[in-house]
Amino acid sequence: MIFEKIKSFLQVxxxxFEVFHHEPTLTSEDSAKVRGEELKTGGKALLLKIDKGFKLFVLAADKKLNSKKIKKNFKVKSIRFSTKEELYTLTQLVSGSVPPFGKPILDFELFVDNSICKNEVICFNAGSLEDSIRMKVRDYIKVAKPNEIFDFSNS
Structure with a gap:
């Protein structure tokens, strides 16, 4: 189970970090509400297909992804979101439950938007729609070890 894997990874x-068990949440807004946090502290993890592979992108939940910035950074003409089927096949997770971790939690390169670094804390659904984790951003960056941190959101 991904939730246990994340907790173990953080403990090691x-x-x-703090753990929250709550009613299932399908949106970033609902998740922020049940956690009693501002929307901007949420870490929204999105799996995108770029060229022939998938990469994980994390941005503040109050931001929208700017595909032009990602295309420019990777020098590609097209990108797309993973389908629900691809997401499940690759992660055994459903949309809204994907945690903001690449390797060793999920087998993807990890890219973090600058918007995450503007907050003190990050909160995220941790492999389920009912389990969340809250931790300091500086600790998240230290252990998540993103491949790159750059600006790929709309203000």
Whole structure:
């Protein structure tokens, strides 16, 4: 189970975090509400297909992804979101439950938007629609080890 894998990963890395068990949430707005947090603290993880592979992108939940910025950064003409079927096949997760971690949690390169770094904390659904984790952004960046941090959201 991804939730247990994340908790274990954070404990091994000696990172402080809080766990929330709550009613199932399907949107970033609902998740923020049940956690009692501002929407901007949510880490929205999106799996995108770029060229022949998939990459994981994380941005603040109050932001929208800017595909032009991603295309420019990767020097590609097209990108697309994974389908629900692809997401499940690749992760065994449903939309809204994808945590903001690449390797070793999920087998993808990880890219983090600058919007995440503007917050003190990050909150995210951790492999289920009912389990969330809250932790400091500096600890998240330290253990998640993104391949790159750049601006790929709309203000």
């Amino acid at each position: 890395n000696e990172v402080e």
